[in-house]
Amino acid sequence: MEPIQFMIDQISEELKIKKEQTKQVIRLLDEGNTIPFIARYRKELTGQLDETTLRNIFEKITYLRNLHQRKEEVIRLIEAQGKLTDELRKEIESASKLQRVEDLYRPYKPKRRTRASIAKEKGLEPFAEVLLEKMDYDQIVELAQKYISKEYELSTVDEVIQGGQDIIAEMISDDPVVREWVRNETFNRGIIRVQAKDSDKESVYEMYYDYQEPIKNIRHHRVLAINRGEKEDYLKVKIQIDEKSIIDGLVNKFSLFSKFRELPRHLTKVVEDSYKRLISPSIEREIRQLLTEKAEDGAIQIFSANLRQLLLQPPIKGKTILGIDPAYRTGCKLAVVNPVGKVEDIRVIYPTPPQNKVEEAKKQVKDLVEKFGIEIIVIGNGTASRETEQFVADFISEHDKDLYYIIVSEAGASVYSASRLAKEEFPDLDVSERSAISIARRIQDPLAELVKIDPKSVGVGQYQHDVSQKKLEASLTQVVESVVNYVGVDINTASISLLQYISGMNKTVAKNIVEYREKNGKFKNREELKEVPRFGAKTYEQAIGFLRIDGENPLDKTSIHPESYAVTYALLDHINLTTRDIGTENLKQKLKELDLEKLSKMLDVGLPTLNDIVASLIRPFRDPRDELPKPIFHKDILKIEDLKQGMHLQGTVRNIVDFGAFIDIGVKEDGLVHISEMSEKYIKHPLDVVSVGDIIDVWVLSTDVQKKRISLTMKKH
Template sequence: MDSLEFIIRQVVEELQLREQQVRQVLHLLDDGNTIPFIARYRKEMTGGLDEEKLRQIEERSNYLKALHERKQEVLRLIGEQGKLTGDLQKEIERATKLQQVEDLYRPFKPKRKTRASVAKEKGLEPFAIAMLDPMKINQIEKIAISYLAPEKELYTTENVIQGGKDIIAEMISDDPSVRQWIRAYTTDHGIIEVQAKDKEQESVYEMYYDYKEPIKQIRHHRVLAINRGEKEDMLKVRIVLDEEPIYQGIARKFKPFHLFKMIPTIVREIIEDSYKRLIAPAVEREVRQVLTEKAEDQAIHIFASNLRQLLLQPPIKGKMVLGIDPAYRTGCKLAVVDPIGNVKDIRVIYPTPPQNKIEESKKVLRDLVDRYGIEIFVIGNGTASRETEQFVADFIRESSENLAYIIISEAGASVYSASEIAREEFPDLDVSERSAISIARRLQDPLAELVKIEPKSVGVGQYQHDVTQKKLEESLKNVVESVVNYVGVDANTASVSLLQYISGMNKTVAKNLVAYREKNGQFKSREDLKKVPRFGAKTYEQAIGFLRIDGLNPLDKTSIHPESYEATYALLDSLGIPKEEIGTPTLKERISKIDLKNMSEKLGIGLLTLEDIVENLIRPVRDPRDDLPKPIFHKDVLKIEDLKTGMRLKGTVRNIVDFGVFVDIGVKEDGLVHISELSDQYVKHPLDVVSVGDIVDVWVLQTDVKRKRISLTMKPSRLSIN
């Protein structure tokens, strides 16, 4: 079976898909199509697979390609040694995991100098083979005499016997079935034991200073926390288990021992040495590595899910916004931003200690509100945000206008402010002034602003510094790409930061598009994009459906792909409606009366594609983010001291981790809803109940003012609250 057929067969079996689906997806990927493009515009070919399934197919096929390549390499290396048997070749070819291949290759892998290799150099391999013979084991000391050789430093029978034992110990260690069994047994029965390096030293790891938990039960976030503590030299970690079943298992699994009716003392010594010296350290590393990989995958999955929801937060359109980057000594930087994101004014006020210029600062706010018609104040949640919030709330209370404020996470704002992107946008402003602009724009269009920031810096993950960075960055990049293409962008207003994530485009093409737009004016149609340098046929095919243009052709502002325009025109003709009237009630009424299945056959296009066309004709400029709940605005300050047990509040989910959910309830400190407090039903993971950005009802369980901690519940029954 060639590699492609092997990959298809494995993916079909693992993901429970049809063979034709997998074959088509792999063909489309090999042909240079992107995941967002395939998911949106090749539904008929894939049977309507979504992006998640497509990425699973891509990831598994890449792994299986690497597996196939490694198999071929191992077969070649063993073959060159003249040791490749038919049975071994079949075992290698049947392997479905890289670890299995490495286990099979281990006995043939060139080793550095070991005790066993030294014994072999001294000619003791035949002696070791004799030790494995039940008929000879009782005469082994007599046999050892014939191997005495002072020139080889074999002065005593003890030297000879030890050499034989070393050779057999390595043979046991190299046996694939033994390794695989011990690895599985350790995973099933081992216990993670954690101790403090110094019990007297205070640290965030104190709960792990004397900690034990079965490997099978340990939660992912604990694995990463323990790893971090170990890396910081605060914790000692090891795996402990009952070793006697291991020794019995080796005796059963290592085939030469099958000949023994009873295991002699000398063989028992060999087994114990092989396990303790050669197998256990390696297996412990391997088991912990698997634990870490699974924990990393879970942490990255949570981060990616949170990031997706954060990027999909609804934009607040048509509002004049004042962004505030709070500070103490250097003052609060203000940025007035108009409804389309243009910066109208930059100021600095000093309402916080040590300056405390409250009245002077209020005059500045009054001037900005009167001059620009500001409606919303957006305050970053960093240093001095609490004092700034109180100042803004007092100003709103004294004002006659309908004003409101909101505190948003400024995670990553400093990263953006010092970035090349920010310097190019605002070369004459300092870092904190750019930060105030970013804070304001995050409310107006979270997606457009947050794509300018390194995804792992946006503040919705946990342990992001403890996972494999390449894997994290790839996952988060996929999320940003998915969201940008899901929402779509206006080719006449989108920044390079947004455009570079569009299917088929990269930063160079995005820069070319913006430069062409600035030089030649706005695009009038999608066809105009073909004039952009390096915007070739393949780029056009992959990108154009995700680029919107409100121009000459009304279809250009939809997500209908130009390749489907003719079918769309035919559909509109059959309805007797010109393309200029898409989105009207008349079109919606007439389109609701047609039989889509018959129409798809008549037009010669797939039913799934026709359904997408119909959706776009009904809602041609739909922004999917508009369907999500808007953020909660405030007019007055709520302090942690104001919270009472049983108090009911509305909050916004800010972050989700394995053990619970952090909710913004209008207090500076986010409250924690532990996983056990999310529902009266069993909750396997918080993501099964809520998403980042959700507006939820919560009740206060308890507060710790000194430690600034708030415990919340989403279960009214918890406190017998109605």
């Protein structure tokens, strides 16, 4: 039976939250509720725990349940061998880590044939037990002679003694106390030593050609870089530790040696063999795996944080956008997108080498600007971006238009353009034309466009190909789901790509909604969604609060859940207003004058829910992204050669890695603010100071025109 109370106690202690909160969250999760739904609509039950804490509870209960399952399995396997004692059962049941369970199971785990198992097959187990008694060497030789046997292919005393020693060596290696001690000692005192396989060979890993660092101090990005260099056969990696101190420690740690005042030479030799041949290689693999897992988790965490900020970039509403996918030989593809995302025009211009048809290209752009009232030009940062930017800047300066440009990351645009989704959306366009549309829409509504792309392809991570793809995908999917539900979607305009991330929904349900909408016209109210195939009661409960409809019922365009409509009507009736007053100044003023704590008791509703209802009535179609700073637009161009030491600039955080942040300052090359230049105070990680999309003040530290490197600082000069 699952020890659920023990799990609740442990999670509550680790997360420093009340046991009742943990209990309710686990119950809600077990009932099939999603984390965004619980966070938004079950605040009274959870004590207003945020999404991050809810996900932590989910991860910890999943781990503990898997741990419990493994304990039961290990107990069953040992019991089947007839070797389970009450003491061992208690040790397994009380283990709080999976590693401890595996250590306890190790002596009973079936192994491939080893030197020890071969010795056991030859009947040397009783001899090994005698070797652990207080005997001098002559006594051992005398006893060993009794085991010489043609049947077991034991022809010499040395073979018998070696077999007995092999059995003891494996006993030491399998001892859980020994393994835990060696593992901790190696992690805390060991050094990771990296060398070049061929120091004459050039590579990006040259800084690691002769490198060492304490295991406990090594940063995540170094672990992943070293792993990659090793995989690509440039580096060789070894864990080093003072072997003598470990072997001396083992003599004291292995309980069967406690009877000896001084360990006999033949047993000292066994301890040394056990460590060097069995324990050390195994522990090294375990520690390398542990470092890799922690590094992967760190990289995934950074990627997820960056992705969240990227998806939350504020949309540029009400503007007609010209998107440009730059190129050389094949020309720059242009796409005009109107304020609601509809494509108005597609063209190709050739302002870049080898064609250099600059004047003709300017005429084309001028025609589009005047015809559609374009206000913003968006340029992809791929091949020929620099030359295209120069062309656009020259065009703006010559035509004196109220026109601005911005360069955006093309990451993932080509992936989307070649996808089945893009082909379905624009069947008559080629890949680069679709890419130009995607580039334009990234400014217009970043979330709606970026959800069409595999999250791994959006270009805001580090070492994403070196981490567990399953864990990365799961984490990034959670981020997209969280952001989409945080923002909410208009059911009458949202794409399948966007809808599939709504709480309680999947791609099939999202597709059914779009097909229903295309067949029957716009949804007029939330109730109508119940007619959509596979949109059952549970899906309705989980999803409906995140779906907005500007239709018959004004409440349907808010984030108020239909289960709270009755309370909302009672609230409006209390202040002598109706749903027609939603969003008006009169309603806002009356709501601000209310004593919500008193009213919550009167209406028999939780205060957190009432607060959310009031906020939704004040701002019915609120988009939280609108409150974030808008991206920086440019009129003229800035080159790396224009930068001077100490120059003050504003920039946008494009990417964050362990060692710093890359900043777009309007130059083709992003500048790097190293973590040491982010604050006068010590900071553990760049994410403590900045997020992707932040607009920040920076000063130029230095430039390297040859290597196209820009060093920046956030410390005021």
